[in-house]
Amino acid sequence: MKQTKVLSLSHATGGSVPWLAGLATVLLLASSSPLSGPGSPDDLVLPKDLDASLWAESPMFYNPTCIDVDYKGRIWVAEAVNYRNFKNNSPGKLSHPEGDRVVILEDTNGDGKADKSTVFVQDKDLQSPVGIAVLGNKVVVSSAPSILVYTDEDGDDKADKKEVFLTGFGGYDHDHSLHSVVAGPDSRWYFNVGNAGPHMVTDKAGWALRSGSVYVGGTPYNKENKPAQVSDDGRIWTGGLALRVDPDGRGLKVLAHNFRNAYEFTVDSYGNIWQNDNDDEVASCRTTWLMETGNAGFFSKDGTRTWRADQRPDQNIVTAHWHQEDPGVIPSGHITGSGAPTGIAFYEDNLLGPGYRGMLLSADAGRNVIFGFKPSASGAGFDLSDRIDFVSSLGQSTENYRWDALDGDKRKWFRPSDVAVGTDGAVYVADWYDPIVGGHAMHDTTGYGRIYRVTPKGKSLPVPKLNFETTQGQLQALLSPAVNVRSIGFAKLAESGAKVLPDVIRAFEKSGNPYHKARIVWLLPHLGQPGKAKAEALLKNGDAQLRLVAFRALRSVTDDVVPLAKLMVNDKSPAVRREVALSLRDVPLEKSRDLLLTLADGYDGKDRWYLEALGSGMDRKEQAIYPLLVNRYGKDPLQWNNRMVNLAWRLHPEASIEAFTKRALHEKLTYEQQNQALTALAFVPEKTAAAAMQQIEKQADNKRIADKATWWLSFRSGNDWAGFYEVKKQAEELSEDVKKWRQKMSAADVPAAEQEAAVAALSRDPAGAKLLFPLAAGKRLSPRLMEVIAENIYANPDQSVRVLAGEYFPGNKSAGALSIPGILGLEGNIANGTRVFSASCGSCHKMGTVSSADIGPDLTSIKNKLDRRALLDAIVHPDADVMFGYEPIMFTMKDGSTVYGFLQSDADFVVVKDVTGKKVTLAAKDIVSREKTRTLMPDPATLGLKEQQLADLVAFLMK
Structure with a gap:
């Protein structure tokens, strides 16, 4: 369908104000001759x-x-x-x-x-x-x-x-x-x-x-x-x-x-x-x-x-x-x-x-x-x-x-x-x-x-007048293009019951619009027993969409869906069978077993929508229906076809652990098949599943599978498998120099000059500087040491350290000195902007192929949300609007330590992505307090960026 520009409007009066309330100019639009007003079109x-x-x-x-x-x-x-x-x-x-x-x-x-x-x-x-x-x-x-x-x-x-x-x-x-x-x-x-x-x-x-x-x-x-x-x-x-x-x-x-x-x-x-x-x-x-x-x-x-x-x-x-x-x-x-x-x-x-x-x-x-x-x-x-x-x-x-x-x-x-x-x-x-x-x-x-x-084009589309006192007027409302007007017609017709059925059926037969027909089908069960019988007859209609809507309409007025499901369980349409599966979610297994097994027979092993509908129909019945599926489709898990593999993966009852362990360890299966087995095990919240994952970690011939098992064991230790086993934490290796500087910084008997020298050395070291962030967040550094750090940390060779330092150790220049109108008047250079991004932003933000960092939001498509002025405002005033999910929180622990970052998980174990991008797992019982703080993003003045550099940066982000 080709497109063309058909109108041009403007309400701009200059500056950033979209219109002048005092003028309140109303523009009359004509498609034949685009209009323009003051300012840009x-x-x-x-x-x-x-x-x-x-x-x-x-x-x-x-x-x-x-x-x-x-x-x-x-x-x-x-x-x-x-x-x-x-x-x-x-x-x-x-x-x-x-x-x-x-x-x-x-x-x-x-x-x-x-x-x-x-x-x-x-x-x-x-x-x-x-x-x-x-x-x-x-x-x-x-x-x-x-x-x-x-x-x-x-x-x-x-x-x-x-x-x-x-x-x-x-x-x-x-x-x-x-x-x-x-x-x-x-x-x-x-x-x-x-x-x-x-x-x-x-x-x-x-x-x-x-x-x-x-x-x-x-x-x-x-x-x-x-x-x-x-x-x-x-x-x-x-x-x-x-x-x-x-x-x-x-x-x-x-x-x-x-x-x-x-x-x-x-x-x-x-x-x-x-x-x-x-x-x-x-x-x-x-x-x-x-x-x-x-x-x-x-x-x-x-x-x-x-x-x-x-x-x-x-x-x-x-x-x-x-x-x-x-x-x-x-x-x-x-x-x-x-x-x-x-x-x-x-x-x-x-x-x-x-x-x-x-x-x-x-x-x-x-x-x-x-x-x-x-x-x-x-x-x-x-x-x-x-x-x-x-x-x-x-x-x-x-x-x-x-x-x-x-x-x-x-x-x-x-x-x-x-x-x-x-x-x-x-x-x-x-x-x-x-x-x-x-x-x-x-x-x-x-x-x-x-x-x-x-x-x-060329049509006026008059507004119809509706008369709700007549059956025809009520039908006209039911068939209205406006969605909420239809309910008025529906209610009026339903009140009349079977006496309007002949008019309703005539409207159904006369209409060539399938959506109009569907609305009438929903109404039929509300028009007495004759109307319900008409809806039931449509369950055999040659149009699958009419069969589907008839099933939905009849289901909406019955408390016992089983008789209805029995009529449609073998329907040739996967969409109709999907509806049958969904309708059985709350039906006990003794009443739904045969229906669910028949529906499973109709699964082609590929359709994810159908698989999820089956999973919904089998909800809370997984453990009981799994052996029935095994008997039906094969007891040897290494010979399962896609239908059985996917059904077992979707249901993943505890009874499937042994089968998925065999599949994960079987070297003749592809990596994708073994990995699917690992995923199924990882979603079984039982100690036996955790033990199976440990077995796979030790015995897998495929190193990729062994590594993935290790990842699952580490990940699940903070949620579904917490307390089932211990995960060894790898301590970050610090150089002897960093250890020495840290000791001097914290010792009470070290002269002030030596302590400041140690802090200065830590500030310039990539690993050492990261030790200073939680101390600053916890306000455990003296004002003098904060000054020393601010004087040295921006010389750190680690880009992420320099960027994040703005949160804790801001420079002297105020962002208020930067003029957004002034920057907007400058022509940006994309090549220079690329370099500014790499030096000042790329350690936290992803931007196309320039950076793959994931500490802060992905900026690859930020141009689709913000214009140039709004983007500049967000850069110059980073605290004004913080993207959802990136509100930093400082966690204080019982031992006095602090962790600062973005909340990722909140239950018995809390997962935080810290300022370096690493995920840290905390026991909720050990958290003393949580405090929301300002954004991690430093203002440009702290990073020493000038107005021309910001113009270049925005040109790069907007390219």
């Missing part, structure tokens, strides 16, 4: 058959985080003007002391742009809400710790009633928290929460969710997270959660877990859940289909360890980040790379053109784009490789773009925070509009925002 690029127009902008609303569409076609905006005021409190910043707001925008004359703005509610309980759903006269706003429901009882577009629907979610004033509710095709409410827990929530029937993780949230409101506890379903849920609840607040259920921060998700008419997910390395964001019951793989299974703590020596970032080689984790989906994914929507109509039906629209504020995916079924899962730039401010090809020229070019300020489909079939895009995204930062002090409207 702000381009949007779309497919050639689409147009875009500016539908609304500030001051009609401010800082839009999310939007929804009501049955009148109006756009509702949740604002975050007060977004993290504790840090985004620059002078002159727009503020709403009475709380954040929900605003209704309306095009009253049908000319294609909003002309009316109404404040529906302003409430101090709305602190940077990042979720909104309009469901009839109920407006559901997600603002941690609560989902709030506001009701307009008299139709005057003002909130008359307020209800705390559910509460106890973590992440107050944090966008890793509650996100938008969406009405599913079954009319239940679906929503998600990010990983800024803990989430301790009780629904209105008394069912309790108790979720947490190692992540502490990066917020002053959440001092310390709680580990995940067992919820009332007997399971441990961690990280970000996908949830469903009945509209009356009962029936809260976790659908999937352990993602990082899916800003929101959407549910298509088949009942598929689609979501984006952030990473924490600016390298591995993703868009994925989220399988029910799935573990999305961000943290360890129990949430106590980050992916960095679990990363194996031979794993790349993507594999490690999403735990892709761990049993029990679903595939990562489509990796979009660096960015900051936000809102998402699924387009199901022909109104934009038939090529857009079935398109997943995924906003990425970091990449200045709305991606368009066309998912296609692939085995038991989906393939998302078919992707275009649906809307972008930079265009699809940016390989030769001068990123360092973006200062003053506001195209990089296009930050799509949400995307929604209107009742007219147009696509609406909310633009947060800021030079920076991520890290809870904000540089736009005026709260400016925009909403664009995307339509087919």
